[in-house]
Amino acid sequence: MSGTDEAHVIVSGRVQGVWFRGYTQRTASAAGVRGWVRNLPDRRVEAVLQGERTAVESVIDFMRTGPPGAAVTDCIVSWRTAGEVFHDFDIRY
Secondary structure, X not given: OOOOEEEEEEEEEEOOOOOHHXXXXXXXXXXXXXXXXXXXXXXXXXXXXXXXXXXXXXXXXXXXXXXXXXEEEEEXXXXXXXXXXXXXXXXXX
């Protein structure tokens, strides 16, 4: 897909139990970003974001702070070639 960038994001801190996934889904969908977000067993949040680079970066900017109640201590972003093509943005369980 031309014009599509993909970022793999891992967020640490107080990021579970604060609606982080729901807010990320809402932010990504509003920006036209596709992919998914999920909680990890070690209390971090993981996401794959696909779309125009500026749109993906806007979602990453949100994830660096998170929703009210979150306390992000680290946000690791890895840019890569898009693998699986996503058509919407999902919360994975």
